[in-house]
Amino acid sequence: MSSYIELKNISQSFDVNESKVTLFNALNLSVSQGQSYAITGPSGAGKSSLLMLMSGLEQPSSGQGFYVKGSQRKSLDFLREDIGFIFQQFHLLPELTAVNNVALPLKLRGDKQAHDKATAWLQKVGLSHRINHKPSELSGGEQQRVAIARALVFEPSFIFADEPTGNLDQQSATEIADILFSCCRENNAGLIVVTHSEALANRAQHIFSLSGGQIKAQSKVQTNDVLKAVSC
Template identity: 80%
Template sequence: MSCYIELQNISQSFQATQSKVTLFNNLNLRVEQGKSYAITGPSGAGKSSLLMLMSGLEQPTSGQGIYSKNGQSHSLAYLKTDIGFIFQQFHLLPELTALNNVALPLKLRGDKRAMNKAKIWLEKVGLQHRENHKPSELSGGEQQRVAIARALVFEPNFIFADEPTGNLDKDSAASIADILFDCCRENNAGLVIVTHSDALANRAQQVFSLADGQLNNPLANVEVA
């Protein structure tokens, strides 16, 4: 049975120096395992905040999120073991090799086959020949491939990617997009991408635009109050 994440009447605001800033109000959104989604919009619109809320890594000011798995509903806190997160800045540990960076999430879970699984995933992203190199010895595109392998190594139900090609040149960005979409498709993982790149966004099955507190896509499974 497919899993899904649903946000219900989500609002997010924060206190600035002299005023309250509201990113969005009463937003409703549902994303499903096995499908791909892109969130676009101007800087400061709240795209990254929305991604953090959907992944359960941040709490909304109001509203609730639901994670449905195997026909049962849970809070988004339950998502922690079922998601992978990919950042624009890679967030690799500089003292570890590519292989050990990928294996780390499995090691933290006590998986005795962590290194073998990490090798398999480095091969999937085309970096088996770089497994003993540290991040400082890799190009930006190679570092992002390691980050993708690390996010997918435990075969999560959902992958969240925040500007995954933002620091890469055009050719590297296209290559990373190929790997990201292919790997998620092969593993039936839901993919949610925040991006300023139209080329990357247009590869998703559904594209949302977040601006002025509203999320728009008339063809999407989304409502805006």
């Protein structure tokens, strides 16, 4: 069953020192399961805020968001069970091993196969030899692989990634992009990535630029990059 997220006339503003700051106003945007999207733009444009609104984790100042699944049209509150989130800072629990970090979302849902599924996903992202290591014992690229496995372990319909390669060196960033796009494609998950990286943005099927409170579709930059297929 395919699904999509629709934002209609979404605005976001907040008060700073008795002044009102508007990030964006009356935005309209839709993203579909099985497609990949990049959101680019200058710092402070509101990219991360838009990602949080789109995922249903924050509420807009005005406007509405909808989660359409088959013939059902619901508010974005119903989307939370069907999303995974990947952050720039990894947000792994330091006291847990890699496998327990990945298994945690499943355990919270009462899944008795949580450990086995977590182990399988760590194997898919190339970390079968590191499952019993804690985050402090892993490199930045390895920690982000754990974060990807954690986000995808319950096979969500949509994955939201906020600067997923922002803290990584070029080689690690490329490897993470390979894994992220391949895993989402093979699992038919919609992927929405906020990034400053032109190379990462060009991996997406659709690119949107957020600037000056408005969002616009953007053409891809032609590159000679070879996209590496990763089995997931």
